[in-house]
Amino acid sequence: MxxxxxxxxxxxxxxxxxxxxxxxxxxxxxxxxxxxxxxxxxxxxxxxxxxxxxxxxxxxxxxxxxxxxxxxxxxxxxxxxxxxxxxxxxxxxxxxxxxxxxxxxxxxxxxxxxxxxxxxxxxxxxxxxxxxxxxxxxxxxxxxxxxxxxxxxxxxxxxxxxxxxxxxxxxxxxxxxxxxxxxxxxxxxxxxxxxxxxxxxxxxxxxxxxxxxxxxxxxxxxxxxxxxxxxxxxxxxxxxxxxxxxxxxxxxxxxxxxxxxxxxxxxxxxxxxxxxxxxxxxxxxxxxxxxxxxxxxxxxxxxxxxxxxxxxxxxxxxxxxxxxxxxxxIADYVTLADGSYVSGISLTENFHMGLPGVKQLQIIQEELDRLTFRIVPAGAWSEKDAAELEGLIRKRFGETMCYDVELVDSIQSEDSGKYRFCISKLGEQPF
Ligand SMILES: [Zn+2]
Missing domain, CATH: 3.40.50.12780 (ANL, N-terminal domain)
Known part of the structure; x- marks a missing residue:
């Protein structure tokens, strides 16, 4: 058979x-x-x-x-x-x-x-x-x-x-x-x-x-x-x-x-x-x-x-x-203040590479000017890590972006086993 x-x-x-x-x-x-x-x-x-x-x-x-x-x-x-x-x-x-x-x-x-x-x-x-x-x-x-x-x-x-x-x-x-x-x-x-x-x-x-x-x-x-x-x-x-x-x-x-x-x-x-x-x-x-x-x-x-x-x-x-x-x-693009879009992948890649203290990362766009960074730290999350994150956020999103940091043990996969790098709650899409 x-x-x-x-x-x-x-x-x-x-x-x-x-x-x-x-x-x-x-x-x-x-x-x-x-x-x-x-x-x-x-x-x-x-x-x-x-x-x-x-x-x-x-x-x-x-x-x-x-x-x-x-x-x-x-x-x-x-x-x-x-x-x-x-x-x-x-x-x-x-x-x-x-x-x-x-x-x-x-x-x-x-x-x-x-x-x-x-x-x-x-x-x-x-x-x-x-x-x-x-x-x-x-x-x-x-x-x-x-x-x-x-x-x-x-x-x-x-x-x-x-x-x-x-x-x-x-x-x-x-x-x-x-x-x-x-x-x-x-x-x-x-x-x-x-x-x-x-x-x-x-x-x-x-x-x-x-x-x-x-x-x-x-x-x-x-x-x-x-x-x-x-x-x-x-x-x-x-x-x-x-x-x-x-x-x-x-x-x-x-x-x-x-x-x-x-x-x-x-x-x-x-x-x-x-x-x-x-x-x-x-x-x-x-x-x-x-x-x-x-x-x-x-x-x-x-x-x-x-x-x-x-x-x-x-x-x-x-x-x-x-x-x-x-x-x-399409739903995983972050919208910038000027209306342009950045793909979630390139963002998480950029943050992952730039931040040695981060083991896993998920970015959630709550509002146009507010992001949540859900982070699984590589070790104990230090002030240095927080400062590096702040620096990178300012570089990528400018001075006006507000953000919250959630330190978590793990980032839950979806039922499919895939894990989302970026979640936009804005409902606006580039395509
Ligand atoms: Zn080939």
């Missing part, structure tokens, strides 16, 4: 298509896209209404289709399920939702197999091979949604999990022992959890975990985290970006020039506030269209993250375009 799974057939195909001529891939995507569009309009009440006056005869028509928002999925999700599909036979993808309101999407078995094939292909870019063990440092195993349990039981049985909601020294020490015994060839997890585990190993002088590669799954991987991971585990770090709703969106190859978009199951766009693609190299909102999920079509869905796309060809020989920069969630 394991070897006969459809995803392995897909995998064989994907190993070829990753080197296929890009124009050929675009032609293939167009065929799939047209099919999904026709199917969605003919078989769902939601798209029949949304696209009633729309035609899809060119990529330009496609770029003019109104975006699909999270609010629409929340309020109209039921009408997005295609005729002939029964919820009970579908896989439910549930997101925790950045505002506390979760989102539910349904995916058919066929789509899941396509995505699994893609994920395995990208896993293999690290040097890992099917059947080898993986150290999985992610989320809370009890909260795995249906599809994850399914995948875990069927496919991820080689995973050695570490519950990131309980990452104290004792737990990490035992986990290190387990990894030593089981010799995983890849480590996999959210960037900050991998980083915390690497820092722990380094502090203990453990220099004996040697995977072939590390897959960082949170969309945010700081350069300083990558440096520590490479140093402690003596291998490359492969950044990956995806979401529950459509699975893997982009993944880094061994050239580490950016994240190849997953052309085999998705159309990935970067758009402006009007939903039109931005010029190559400019930042914008990431929008995805699922080419495989016929049960609940997802067309031009605004994921809520900001990125930059490049059409340049990667030296690795794979032809998919690259996401060259991921700048965090």
């Amino acid at each position: 394991y070897e006969g799974s459809p995803y392995l057939r897909h995998l064989k195909r994907f190993q070829k298509t990753q080197y296929a001529d890009r124009d050929e891939m675009l032609k293939w995507q167009w065929e799939k896209l047209s099919g999904v569009f026709r199917h969605a309009v003919a078989n769902t009440a939601f798209y029949a209404e949304k696209y009633q006056d729309r035609r899809l005869e060119s990529w330009d028509d496609f770029a003019g289709l109104p975006l699909l928002t999270k609010d629409e999925i929340r309020s109209r999700g039921r009408d997005m399920i295609a005729r002939g599909h029964d919820k009970s036979s579908l896989f439910r993808m549930k997101t925790s939702g950045s505002t506390g309101v979760s989102l539910e999407l349904f995916m058919d078995e066929d789509s899941l197999q396509w995505k699994r094939g893609c994920t395995v292909r990208h896993d293999m870019w690290t040097g890992w091979r099917l059947g080898e063990r993986v150290g999985a440092i992610w989320g809370n195993p009890e909260q795995y949604a249906d599809w994850r349990s399914w995948l875990r039981n069927l496919l991820l049985i080689r995973h050695i999990p570490l519950d990131t909601l309980k990452m104290d020294d004792g737990v990490m020490d035992r986990y290190h022992d387990t990894l030593l015994k089981k010799q995983p060839t890849a480590l996999f997890g959210h960037a900050h959890s991998l980083y915390l585990f690497a820092k722990f190993c380094e502090a203990k002088g453990y220099d004996d975990i040697r995977p072939k590669g590390i897959i960082s799954t949170a969309m945010v991987l700081h350069d300083f985290e990558r440096t520590v991971l490479e140093r402690v585990f003596h291998c490359g770090v492969f950044n990956r970006y995806g979401c529950e709703e459509v699975s893997l969106i982009g993944s880094e190859c061994e050239a580490h020039r950016g994240l190849h978009v997953n052309m085999d199951t998705l159309v990935v766009e970067v758009v402006d506030a009007e939903g039109r693609p931005v010029p190559e190299g400019e930042a914008g909102a990431i929008v995805v269209t699922d080419l495989t999920n016929m049960a609940m079509p997802v067309i031009r869905y605004k994921v809520g993250d900001v990125g930059v796309l490049s059409n340049e060809f990667c030296p690795c020989g794979r032809t998919a375009p690259l996401i060259t920069s991921l700048q965090g969630r």
